[in-house]
Amino acid sequence: MARHGRLAALFLLACFVSARAATAILDGLLPNGNFEEAPARSELNGTRVTGRFAIPHWEVSGFVEFIGPGQKQGDMILLVPEGAYAVRLGNEASIQQRLTSLARRTYYSITFSAARTCAQAEQLNVTVAPESDVLPIQTVYTSSGWDSYSWAFKARRSDVTLIVHNPGVSDDPACGPLLDSFAIKTLQPPQRPKSMDSFYLISKSDNMLKNGDFEEGPYIFPDAPWGVLVPPLDEDDYSPLSPWMILSSTKSVKYLDAAHGYAVPHGAHAVELVSGMETALAQDVRTVPGRGYRLEFSAGDAGDGCVGSLAVQAYAARGSVRVPYESQGKGGYVRGTLDFAAFANQTRVVFVSMAYTMKGDGTLCGPVIDDASLVGLPNRVARRLLL
Structure with a gap:
């Protein structure tokens, strides 16, 4: 009888756990x-x-x-x-x-x-x-x-x-x-990047940037055609676009998806820098001082009628690169590359729009950032970068 009682209790516990899981x-x-x-x-x-x-x-x-x-x-x-x-x-x-x-x-x-x-x-x-x-x-x-x-x-x-x-x-x-x-x-928590203590990374599959393709982000309403704003928060807060930080006092970036007709350079999602130089998109990455790295990314337009010069400036360590892009507002992108040598155990990668741009209806718009990667370079390249 006691055995049957234990079995019944286990059955009820299993049902309870299943019910809790079902109501997640x-x-x-x-x-x-x-x-x-x-x-x-x-x-x-x-x-x-x-x-x-x-x-x-x-x-x-x-x-x-x-x-x-x-x-x-x-x-x-x-x-x-x-x-x-x-x-x-x-x-x-x-x-x-x-x-x-x-x-x-x-x-x-x-x-x-x-x-x-x-x-x-x-x-x-x-x-x-x-x-x-x-x-x-x-x-x-x-x-x-x-x-x-x-x-x-x-x-x-x-x-x-x-x-x-x-x-x-x-x-x-x-x-x-x-x-x-x-x-x-x-x-979903971003994947932990591989350690840089004993080897350098030479392929894009070893991307040191977390969520570099921006596929992990906030919920987008199926019937809302305007994307989702990711506002600036304190650096210690968890961002809906984690681990990317939005650095600004009052302005946001816009999270877009291809399902709503936006031109996305890679995958299903991208970020539009809609606030000019008032907002930066940034991520801190573990690096090894004296090692060389290559940052690559796509910069373009979302195909949303944003016309004009949509230049993007990228920064990492003491290096920077300006990537020009002349938009017709119909979609398209170019690839940007920045080689740099790290001088600290942590390096901040930053993207900034270099202009304030408006669409024909007077609303703010800007360049799209997508498909960002950071990989290590051979030591001989690092030595050249340090010269």
Whole structure:
């Protein structure tokens, strides 16, 4: 009897583990992430949400509005990018959702859409404790006024709470950013580069750059044609484009995919430097002082109507190279190469757009970076570089 009891207990435990695994979070929209499940009319005062849990799957605090079709702000119609509904956060207002069944110590990326409605310097504070960052959203990168943003965090527990807060202090307490379409994606950790202690790398398959082809990145909405912005964060934070860092005070880079019609030099994804010299794309790499290295990359245009000079400057150690590219806005790229000698145990590889470029509709654009690799060079080449 005791044996049967142990077997039954093991069976129930196996069922429990299977059930937990089956409920693991999936990539895509969060529950009611697009706000299409509306509050009851009894929990709305006009557009203002009056009940703390009125929006299904969400908790609200402060002056939060539920925006529907044709809603106006003065003479301006507030457009919704996906579906029929969105929310607007007034001064010090926030929305939050509990995320369950996460894998502990795993990194996740949140993608959401936002539009500025009032202030010139609107921001959003995004938090999954203990991590928190303020994302600048004052620059508009699309003609519709809506942009998709990404943010990443490490799950310390299986259940966490995502909080999005408007820290604004507008004269109109109801004035603030519109939000829509929240999604999540599990991020795969970048592969560890091979050690440089005892040999040099001579083939692209031994690429020392992690995620050099940018295939690992934030979730991109299937129905959003404008890509996803990766905003600047503190260098210690985990980026949705890890281990690449976005170095800027207020500007972002744009993550693009071929599935939405963009011209991508290699694979399915690339990065567009849309903010001119105000933003740099960078990665720190372990190197051996005195050794020689070769950086190669593709620079071109995304086929999105970005016309003109899209020169890219690349930096590594004490070396730099300028790669010119004249864009017709229809796609295409050139390869850039930089040979350099390392002088430290860590070298920062940096890409910068050398011009501010706009499309015909007045939105910012710039060169595309893709297929970046860093390999070691023979010692005889390193000696020549050190001369």
